[in-house]
Each structure stands twice: as C-alpha cells, then as structure tokens.
Amino acid sequence: MGWFEEYFQFERYGTNMRTEILAGVTTFLTMAYILFVNPQILSAAMGKDAFDSLVAVTALSAGITTIIMGLYARKPFALAPGMGLNAYFAYTVAPKYGWRVALAAVFVEGLIFIALTLTKVRSAVIHAIPKSQKYAIGAGIGLFLTLIGLNDVGILSAQVEGSKDAIISLGKTVLLSGTLKFTGLNTSVLLSKQVLLFLFGLLLTGVLIAMRIKGALLISILTTSVLGWITGAAPWPEKxxxxxxxxxxFMKMDLHGLINAGALGVVFAFFMVDFFDTLGTVTGLSAKAGFLTKDGKVPDAEKVLLTDAIGTTLGAVLGTSTVTTYIESATGIEEGGRTGMTALVTGLLFLAIGLFIAPLASSIPSFATAPALVIVGYYMLSALKEVDFSDHTEALPAFLVLITIPYTYSIADGIGVGFISYTLLKVFSGRWKEVHPLMYILALVFVAYFAYLGGLF
Structure with a gap:
C-alpha cells in the first residue's frame, strides 16, 4: 500500500486508499451501462452477430485504456467507447461507407491524435476554443443522444424519405434524398408495453438521481429489463x-476501402467529433477535481490526451467506435477520487466483470437502455448554464451549435456551424481581437469541410 500511496501522491491530494477505491467503484457503477448500450447502438450497423464481440471489446477497450490513464496520466478519469461518437459511427458513417471502413476511419483518426498530442498541437487547440463553444458542443451532443433514445422506442421520430444514411440530414442531402418527414410525438405507441416500461425506467432513473443513489443508470436498466422479461415485453436471457x-x-478495419470511400471527409468528421468531445470532458472533469491552473489550463494535458488517443486507436483495432474520456468520471471525483488509483480500480472492474456478460447484455431490451440515453443527454445539456447569454457574440453561436447537432444528426456539422458563426460575429461586431488566431484557421477548415460535403471539390 505504501508504494501506491507514494506513486499516486495521496498526501498531495489529501486522499487515501479507501477513498480512492470507493471512488473507482462509484465511477464503474455509473459507467457500467455502456456495456449494454454501446453494443446495442453499434450492432445496428454491424449486425446482430457482432453483439457478443461488441460487449467484450467494450469492456476490453474501457478497461485497458482506463488502467493506462490511472498508471500513466495518474488522473481519476475513466474511458470507454463514447456516447454520441458511437451513434455517429452507427447512424451516419457506417450506413454510408460500411462499418469496416468506419473502423478504419477511427483507427486513422487515433493515429493522427497520437501525432498531434506528441507535438502538443492538440492541447494548444484545446486552449484556443472559447468556453461558450466548449459548453455548447457538450449540450448539443446531449440533445443528439436524447433524440436517439426517444427514436429507439418510437416516441419521437424523424427521417428523410428515400435516405438510409441518417434520421435527419443537412442541406443537399435532404434535397437529393427526398423530403423531410417529422412525425413528432407518436401517440399511437404510447400505451404499448415497451413505451410504458421506457417511461417507468425514465421515472425510476430520475428518482434515483434525485436521491443521489450511486449507479442510478445501471439500476434502472436492470430493473426495467427484469420487468420487461416478467411482462413478456422482452424474452428472458438464456444464460x-x-x-x-x-x-x-478484431482487426476488421478496411483501410483500402477507406481510401476508396474518400478518406478525407470520413476521417475529418470523426476527428472533429472526437477532438471536441474530449476537449469539453477533460476540461470539465479537471475543473470539478480542482486541477485547473489559475489561467484555466489543464495540468498534464498531454498525458491525458495521449491516453485518450491511444484508447481510440486500440478501440478501432479491437472493433469498437471511438474511445474517449467519460464525463461520468465526475461521480468518482464527487466521492473524493483525486488520483490515478481511482481509474485503476474502475479499469480492473471493467475487465473483471464486463468481459463475461455478453448473454446478459444481449437480453437487455432497447426500452431499458433508452432512458439512459435521455438521462445522459440531460446531464450534458446542463453545461449550457455556463454560457454567457448576455453576450450575443458568445450566446448566438452556442445556440446554433445546440440546435444544429440534433437537427442535422451530425455533431461535426454542429461544431462547424458554431465555429464559423462565432468567428464571423466577433469580426463583424468589431471584436476580432477576442478570437484566438487558431479559431480563424479552424473556421476556414470547416468552410472547406462544408464545401467538400456540398460537392464543390
């Protein structure tokens, strides 16, 4: 125990072994829902036969990468295949290019992140993005997940007629593929067993969260599933x-297909989504743990980001979408976790438990996991309170990010609209000095990105 205390600097952070272990268990219980939700989302693109493998690779990627975070970066941050990022993989990229090409894009993106992190470019960009955009991106992803959850149970749905690429599409895609049909609140399914159980799960999760019960999402998923099995809304697990x-x-990336599909657009889209998802999460967790310096920088940012980049590359090799730092790590921090020991405990639990529960995970119905998507969306939306709505040059671009991400079903599109509008508003209102030089470059990059999507080159 003396080695652990010295290596993780317990005295410096005012913590102890008992607190760190409890924090690690708390983080695992809060994140364990990903073992059920991630395979369900990705199997929509990879097929039902992929489900058992997806459970195992979700546990492996989360466990190994979180252990690396604990031992190398020595931060109480846990990692797993990212919510929002897995949805982007399954519902946007995979239907258009195939899931093997999507895995190849994630793999290449991870290699790019490793290079950018080692050269400290990634941390420089993180510090260049305005806070209002960081918070708006997180909130927009939250609405994106909520839409997916409601669509999974048929309560709220929207689709582009004639298009299989996405539920909602942007600009030229809508014009070419057909007309947008938004069915809104689907009252015809409200009294079905599945929807009633979903509403029960949502209510149960809300009550557990209000009572500050640890592992609220996991408890809700398992309880709702059992009720679904008892009532016949879903079949009982065989084992x-x-x-x-x-x-x-494992090792199913199609790198050749990625080149043929047009690697620039696919990789760039994953790159932008992952980059800014991690950006907001790492900054938020560091603030909560009290790690931020007086000028707002994240200490040891390169180590944290390198671990995140390694996780992305490893996840693609194993066969899952982008692995990223989880905001749910805040629960362990709330319990007093301040060192890598917290992450080490969480990672070991993912390996010890998650690897062996594929039959149970495959029997979890979508109406039991959908409340988790909605609640995670609620958590992420709360970041919007940090935006200064008295400053229209900050608030309006943040609002555009918030509505563009769910309405276009694309996180990257939302980020692009936000960066471009933020830069233009600052420039034309005479406040161009407030814009970091890198933001001008990023805005131009997104202009090129939209031009690429529009077929201009």
Missing part, C-alpha cells in the same frame, strides 16, 4: 455469462 470472444470485430 447470464459466457466466455468472451472478439473474433467478429
């Missing part, structure tokens, strides 16, 4: 545990 397998997804 609970099995030997893990990753054969369906």
């Amino acid at each position: 609970l545990f099995s030997t893990p397998t990753i054969s369906y997804t």
Whole structure:
C-alpha cells in the first residue's frame, strides 16, 4: 500500500486508499451501462452477430485504456467507447461507407491524435476554443443522444424519405434524398408495453438521481429489463455469462476501402467529433477535481490526451467506435477520487466483470437502455448554464451549435456551424481581437469541410 500511496501522491491530494477505491467503484457503477448500450447502438450497423464481440471489446477497450490513464496520466478519469461518437459511427458513417471502413476511419483518426498530442498541437487547440463553444458542443451532443433514445422506442421520430444514411440530414442531402418527414410525438405507441416500461425506467432513473443513489443508470436498466422479461415485453436471457470472444470485430478495419470511400471527409468528421468531445470532458472533469491552473489550463494535458488517443486507436483495432474520456468520471471525483488509483480500480472492474456478460447484455431490451440515453443527454445539456447569454457574440453561436447537432444528426456539422458563426460575429461586431488566431484557421477548415460535403471539390 505504501508504494501506491507514494506513486499516486495521496498526501498531495489529501486522499487515501479507501477513498480512492470507493471512488473507482462509484465511477464503474455509473459507467457500467455502456456495456449494454454501446453494443446495442453499434450492432445496428454491424449486425446482430457482432453483439457478443461488441460487449467484450467494450469492456476490453474501457478497461485497458482506463488502467493506462490511472498508471500513466495518474488522473481519476475513466474511458470507454463514447456516447454520441458511437451513434455517429452507427447512424451516419457506417450506413454510408460500411462499418469496416468506419473502423478504419477511427483507427486513422487515433493515429493522427497520437501525432498531434506528441507535438502538443492538440492541447494548444484545446486552449484556443472559447468556453461558450466548449459548453455548447457538450449540450448539443446531449440533445443528439436524447433524440436517439426517444427514436429507439418510437416516441419521437424523424427521417428523410428515400435516405438510409441518417434520421435527419443537412442541406443537399435532404434535397437529393427526398423530403423531410417529422412525425413528432407518436401517440399511437404510447400505451404499448415497451413505451410504458421506457417511461417507468425514465421515472425510476430520475428518482434515483434525485436521491443521489450511486449507479442510478445501471439500476434502472436492470430493473426495467427484469420487468420487461416478467411482462413478456422482452424474452428472458438464456444464460447470464459466457466466455468472451472478439473474433467478429478484431482487426476488421478496411483501410483500402477507406481510401476508396474518400478518406478525407470520413476521417475529418470523426476527428472533429472526437477532438471536441474530449476537449469539453477533460476540461470539465479537471475543473470539478480542482486541477485547473489559475489561467484555466489543464495540468498534464498531454498525458491525458495521449491516453485518450491511444484508447481510440486500440478501440478501432479491437472493433469498437471511438474511445474517449467519460464525463461520468465526475461521480468518482464527487466521492473524493483525486488520483490515478481511482481509474485503476474502475479499469480492473471493467475487465473483471464486463468481459463475461455478453448473454446478459444481449437480453437487455432497447426500452431499458433508452432512458439512459435521455438521462445522459440531460446531464450534458446542463453545461449550457455556463454560457454567457448576455453576450450575443458568445450566446448566438452556442445556440446554433445546440440546435444544429440534433437537427442535422451530425455533431461535426454542429461544431462547424458554431465555429464559423462565432468567428464571423466577433469580426463583424468589431471584436476580432477576442478570437484566438487558431479559431480563424479552424473556421476556414470547416468552410472547406462544408464545401467538400456540398460537392464543390
């Protein structure tokens, strides 16, 4: 124990072994829902046969990367395949290019992140993005997840007729693929068993969160699933545990197909989504843990970001979408976790438990996991309170990010609209000096990105 205390600097952070272990368990319980939700989302693109492998690779990627975070970066941050990022993989990229090409894009993106982190470019960009945009991106992703959750149970749905690429599409895609049909609140399904159980799960989660019960999402998923099995809304699991397998997804990246599909657009889209998702999460967690310096910088940012980049590359090799730092790590921090020991405990729990529960995970119905998507969306939306709405040059671009991400079903599109509008508003209102030089470059990059999507080159 003396080695752990010295290595993780317990005295410096005013913590102890008991607190760190409790914090690690708390973080795991809060994040364990990803073992059920991520395979359900990704199997929509990869097929039902991929489900068992997806459970195992979700646990492996989360466990290994979180352990690296604990031992190398020594921060109480846990990682797993990212919510929002997995939806972007499954519902936007994979239907258009195929899931093997999507994995290749994630793999290449991870390599780019490793290079940018080692050269400190990534941390420089993080410090250049205005806070209002950071918070708006997180909130917009939250609405994106909420839309997916409501669509999964059929309560709220929207689609582009004639298009299989996305539920909602932007600009030229809508014009070419057909007309946008928004069905709104689907009252015809409100009294079905599935929807009633979803509403029960949503209410249960809300009550547990209000009572500050640890692992509220996991408890809700399991309770709602059991009720679904009892009422016949979903079949009972045939067994609970099995030997893990990753054969369906391991090393299945199609790098050749990525080149043929037009690597620039696909990789760039993943790059932008992952970059700013991690950006907001790392900044927010560091602030909550009291790590931020007086000038607002994240200490040891390069180590944290390098671990995140390694996780992305490893996840693609194993066969899952982008691995990223989880905002749910805040629960462990709330319990007093301040060192890498917290992350080490969380990672070990992912490996010890997550690898063997594929049969149980495959029996979890979508109406049981959909409340988790909605609640995670609620958590992420709360970041919007940090935006200064008295300053229209800050608030209006943040608002555009907030509505563009769910309405276009694209996180990257939302980020682009926000960066471009922020830069233009600052310039034309005479406040161009408030814009970091890198923001001008990023705005121009997104102009090129939209021009690419529009077929201009």
